[in-house]
Amino acid sequence: MRTWTLRAWRVGLLSGLALAAAPAHAFIAYVSNEKSNTVSVIDTDSWTVTKTIKVGQRPRGIDFTRDGKFVMVAVGDDDTIQMIDAKTQTVVDSLPSGPDPELFAQDAAGKVLYVANENDNTVTVIDLEKRARLGDIQVGVEPEGMTISPDGKTLINTSETTNMAHFIDTSSRQIVASVLVDARPRFAEFKHDASELWVSSEIGGTVSIIDPAKHEVTGKINFEIPGLRKEAIQPVGIGMTRDDKTAFIALGPANRVAVVDVATRKVTKYLLVGQRVWHMAFTPDEKFLLTTNGVSNDVSVIDVAAQKVIKTIQVGELPWGITIAP
Amino acid sequence: MIRWLVGLIGLGFAATSALAADPVMIGVGYLGVAGTRSTLSLVEQPAENDGVAGARLAIEDNNTTGKFLHQRFALEERRIKEGEDAVQAATDLAARNGFIIADLPADALLKVADALRERGTLLFNAGAIDERLREADCRANVVHTAPTRAMLADALGQYLVWKQWKRWLLVVGSHDEDKLFADALRRTATRFGAKIVQERSFEDKGGARRTDSGVTLIQRQMPVFTQQAPAYDVLVAADESEVFGAYLPYRTWDPRPVAGSAGLVPRSWDAAQDQWGAIQMQNRFVKLNARRMTALDMQVWTAVRMIGEATSRTNSGDVKKVTDFIKGPDFSVAAFKGTKLTLRDWNLQLRQPILLVDGRMVVSVSPQEGFLHQVSELDTLGYDRPESKCKLK
Numbered sequence: 224m225r226t227w228t229l230r231a232w233r234v235g236l237l238s239g240l241a242l243a244a245a246p247a248h249a250f251i252a253y254v255s256n257e258k259s260n261t262v263s264v265i266d267t268d269s270w271t272v273t274k275t276i277k278v279g280q281r282p283r284g285i286d287f288t289r290d291g292k293f294v295m296v297a298v299g300d301d302d303t304i305q306m307i308d309a310k311t312q313t314v315v316d317s318l319p320s321g322p323d324p325e326l327f328a329q330d331a332a333g334k335v336l337y338v339a340n341e342n343d344n345t346v347t348v349i350d351l352e353k354r355a356r357l358g359d360i361q362v363g364v365e366p367e368g369m370t371i372s373p374d375g376k377t378l379i380n381t382s383e384t385t386n387m388a389h390f391i392d393t394s395s396r397q398i399v400a401s402v403l404v405d406a407r408p409r410f411a412e413f414k415h416d417a418s419e420l421w422v423s424s425e426i427g428g429t430v431s432i433i434d435p436a437k438h439e440v441t442g443k444i445n446f447e448i449p450g451l452r453k454e455a456i457q458p459v460g461i462g463m464t465r466d467d468k469t470a471f472i473a474l475g476p477a478n479r480v481a482v483v484d485v486a487t488r489k490v491t492k493y494l495l496v497g498q499r500v501w502h503m504a505f506t507p508d509e510k511f512l513l514t515t516n517g518v519s520n521d522v523s524v525i526d527v528a529a530q531k532v533i534k535t536i537q538v539g540e541l542p543w544g545i546t547i548a549p
Numbered sequence: 550m551i552r553w554l555v556g557l558i559g560l561g562f563a564a565t566s567a568l569a570a571d572p573v574m575i576g577v578g579y580l581g582v583a584g585t586r587s588t589l590s591l592v593e594q595p596a597e598n599d600g601v602a603g604a605r606l607a608i609e610d611n612n613t614t615g616k617f618l619h620q621r622f623a624l625e626e627r628r629i630k631e632g633e634d635a636v637q638a639a640t641d642l643a644a645r646n647g648f649i650i651a652d653l654p655a656d657a658l659l660k661v662a663d664a665l666r667e668r669g670t671l672l673f674n675a676g677a678i679d680e681r682l683r684e685a686d687c688r689a690n691v692v693h694t695a696p697t698r699a700m701l702a703d704a705l706g707q708y709l710v711w712k713q714w715k716r717w718l719l720v721v722g723s724h725d726e727d728k729l730f731a732d733a734l735r736r737t738a739t740r741f742g743a744k745i746v747q748e749r750s751f752e753d754k755g756g757a758r759r760t761d762s763g764v765t766l767i768q769r770q771m772p773v774f775t776q777q778a779p780a781y782d783v784l785v786a787a788d789e790s791e792v793f794g795a796y797l798p799y800r801t802w803d804p805r806p807v808a809g810s811a812g813l814v815p816r817s818w819d820a821a822q823d824q825w826g827a828i829q830m831q832n833r834f835v836k837l838n839a840r841r842m843t844a845l846d847m848q849v850w851t852a853v854r855m856i857g858e859a860t861s862r863t864n865s866g867d868v869k870k871v872t873d874f875i876k877g878p879d880f881s882v883a884a885f886k887g888t889k890l891t892l893r894d895w896n897l898q899l900r901q902p903i904l905l906v907d908g909r910m911v912v913s914v915s916p917q918e919g920f921l922h923q924v925s926e927l928d929t930l931g932y933d934r935p936e937s938k939c940k941l942k
Contacts, residue, residue, distance in 0.1 A: 323829070341829045344613055364613045365829050383826060384854075384883070385614035386861070401617040403861060406883040407826075426883040452926060454888040 250506045251548045252513055253294045253307070254522055255282035256539025262296055263522075263538040264312060265513070267506055267547070270524060270534050274312050278305055284326040285544040288351065289333025294546060297324040297338070304338065304349075309548060319356045321347035326410075326544075328369035328378065330393065337378050339366035346380050348396065360396050362389050368411040368422065372435065381408035381422055388422050388431075390438060400438035404431040410502075412461040412470075414485070423458040423472065430458050430472060432488065442488055446474060446481055460502035462512055464527070471512055471525070473500040480514060480523075482530055494532055496523035504545040515542035572621040573866035575611075577853055578642035578649040579604050580635070580661070581676070583628040587758050589795035593908075595843065600652045600675065601626055602838040603846035607853030609837065611860075620860055622853075636664045643670040647868030650852045652676030652845065655686070662688040671872045673852035676845060679729070683896040684932065687939035692875065693898045694852045698733040700931035701815040704903030704915035705785075705808055706737035707929070711917045714782035714806070718775070719748045720797070722810075724790040731787040734809065741920075746779045753792045771800035778803065785809040812907065815915070818847030819906040824914075827885035851884050851899065858882045887914070893928070896939040900927035 249268030255278075256263060262282060264274040279298030286295055287309070294307040297320065304318040304327065320327075323342040329335065329351065336349040344364055348357040363385025370379045371393070378391040381404070388411060390400040405427020412421050413435070420433040430444040446456045457475030463485065464470075470483040476499050482492040497516025505512050505527070512525040515538075522542060524534035585595045596602070604624055611622040625646055629638050635657040642649055643665050650673045651658055659682070662672055666688075674682060674693045682688075683697055709715070717738060721731040731748075738745050751774070775784065775797070784801055786809040788794030794811035806812060820841035823831065834842040842850075859871045859880065874880055876897065881889040886902045893900060905913045920929040928934070 323832075341826075342832055363617065364610050365826065382614075384610055384830075385617070386858075386883075387614070387617060389617075398617070406858075406881060406889055426881070426889045428889075454925070 253285055253546050254515055254538050254542050255285040255296050255544045256541060257281055257283055257543040258541035259539035261539045265536060270536055272538060276307060276312055278314055283543045286546045287549055291549045297327060299323045299325055318349055318354055326367055326369045328371050330371060331375050337369055339369050339380060341365050360391060363387050368409055370411045370413060372413055373415060373417040379411045379420060381411050383407045402433055402438050405429045409459045410461050412463055414463060414467045415465055416467055421461050423461055425457045425459055428453060428456045444483060444488055446490060448477060448493055451477055462503045462505060464509060471503060473503055473514055475499055492530055494525060496532055497521045502544045504547045506547055507549055513545055515545050517541045572619045575620060575622050575860055575866045576646035577622060577624050577856060578646035579624060579626045580639055580642060580649055581628050581652040583630045588791050589758055596840055599843055600845040600849045603850035604650055604853050606834050606837050607850040611857030614857060614861055618861055618864060620866060636660050639665060643668055648856050650675050650849055655679040655682055659686055662691050666690055669868055675848040675852050683898045684938045687896045687941060689941040694848045696817050696901060696903060697931050698730050701903060702733035702737040703930045705815040706741045706743060707915045707917040707920050708905050708913050709783055710741045710743055715743045716781045717743055717745050717783055717785045718778050718781040719745045720786045721748060721750045722788040722790055722792050723750060723753045726789040727787045730789050734785055734787060746781045751793045767796045768800060771796050772802045776802035783808055786811050813905050813912060815903050815905055816844045817901060818844040819904050819911060821906060821909060822904055822911050825885050825887040830885050855882050895934050895937050900925060903930060
């Protein structure tokens with residue numbers, strides 16, 4: 224198994240080089256389908272599904288390794304994270320994630336992976352190269368959202384029933400601060416300049432903006448959509464453009480993505496997408512933003528500059544997470 | 550030597566800082582009645598710790614959160630036996646606990662509420678579904694996490710109407726609570742445009758719920774009991790006392806579905822509920838209590854979580870402060886039902902979606918699509934503000 228894995232790494236390395244040489248117009252997106260137990264592969268040139276990969280049970284959190292060779296997908300009901308070889312598009316290995324992994328974050332070097340384990344109130348730390356478990360960090364009830372500060376020093380974990388964003392020192396692996404936010408915090412995202420941390424609260428219906436130095440909530444974004452009851456507005460996924468000017472926030476069963484002017488923290492537009500929009504990913508050139516729509520079983524493509532939905536792609540059942548090859 | 554000294558200083562420091570950060574203690578009392586009721590289905594026989602098991606889990610959940618805020622929750626359990634005085638037990642609990650979760654019959658609950666009024670203890674009614682506790686007999690020191698009969702009946706009625714099963718054959722048991730549930734179902738039918746084509750009553754003539762040749766007899770009785778009914782779509786049974794309801798499915802004279810107290814049942818919670826992150830909660834519950842979670846467990850869990858939610862939002866263990874926050878406009882709690890739960894400020898009833906379950910699966914969740922409301926769709930379930938007779942005092 225070990226030799227085989229090593230070989231897979233090497234093959235991956237070669238293919239990565241070949242890919243880098245090719246013109247980079249088309250990107251490849253991977254979508255986890257929570258109900259189908261599959262991952263849909265989308266070609267962003269033709270906007271079609273080119274392959275459907277069978278994975279473990281209940282795939283949710285999904286992300287590329289930093290080198291672009293593997294797609295990691297958390298298969299919660301199998302208590303592991305599977306590694307999909309991006310070249311062969313098949314599952315080649317799995318990581319010792321701890322029970323019921325949902326979302327995870329990796330350090331800038333791509334060496335350490337932090338996994339939220341919903342079932343036992345811990346964050347598991349994994350050495351990505353050795354694919355071995357390094358330790359656990361005790362956090363609040365039902366850990367979910369995970370992100371790392373741009374300087375790599377702070378790991379953020381949100382706990383859904385404790386309603387907090389935990390600030391964890393990545394070197395000591397100790398919680399240094401816990402900030403209370405609104406009910407059921409689902410996702411955390413730093414501004415690229417590290418000046419603000421945004422945390423979405425699904426049941427609270429808000430996004431809290433936290434000063435990461437002072438560990439204080441400095442503002443909240445509220446959403447109001449005419450003709451829609453307030454309970455239907457459930458913010459989950461957050462995407463921010465690299466210039467930190469525009470944020471996109473998925474509003475769940477409101478079937479809309481809010482466009483937010485980051486400087487003024489004001490919603491400027493609501494884009495109608497598919498039903499129960501959950502997570503999102505930009506293409507590396509930031510021309511397009513893809514969202515997963517769980518109830519309508521599709522992915523919406525947003526033209527970022529025009530702030531318009533231009534396409535809908537059918538995928539598997541209950542699409543949940545999405546990642547795009549770097 | 551130096552290392553040893555540093556170690557000593559370090560130890561001393563750790564001890565003082567621990568002392569300085571002595572956690573705020575929050576006492577939660579649980580007051581229930583000893584013994585369990587008997588059900589027709591052996592698998593639905595409630596556990597001896599039905600209800601309080603939810604409190605134990607919520608205390609653990611609150612303590613996980615509390616360790617980040619220097620708050621510690623402790624549970625004190627008390628079960629009264631037949632003939633024991635609920636007021637005395639409650640007063641004793643209130644001496645050490647600012648919050649009491651009660652699973653008591655309506656009359657006992659009211660006595661306890663009135664006895665504790667001056668003391669400032671906040672009571673949570675987690676068990677009694679009686680309408681009058683939220684209407685004419687409502688109390689300002691009682692928060693209700695249990696749904697009401699009208700909420701349960703409306704939740705079922707909305708689904709039956711959505712399904713176009715609008716002609717109901719209503720079968721009512723002979724006990725008081727059966728009749729109250731039948732009242733709620735009649736009100737639902739009127740509100741949502743269903744028609745009760747006929748009512749039949751099922752007399753409880755006593756007898757055992759367990760017999761060795763029970764099925765043979767029941768299989769003869771039930772078809773006969775339901776024959777010659779006018780045309781109907783669904784049989785709705787009002788049998789809270791568990792005398793006949795569970796005998797009806799598959800045994801009606803006409804091939805019709807059964808709902809109400811058997812068949813499709815409205816409940817605040819069910820062990821089969823796995824949506825909106827509930828699976829984590831179900832797993833935690835099974836791990837702690839070695840059995841599945843019931844509606845009563847959930848109603849108690851929610852009450853204890855409401856206390857934890859309010860103590861973390863106010864960063865306080867002060868009973869008055871926490872109580873004011875719970876009753877205030879900014880309070881809400883997440884309870885794995887897809888939407889935040891809030892209190893109806895006119896009678897302190899928790900708004901909540903109601904599950905419709907068949908014993909194995911969650912069939913649907915009410916309110917149903919299309920039942921609209923100007924304030925909250927959850928207020929399409931049960932008595933609404935304009936019709937309420939409650940004056941909180």
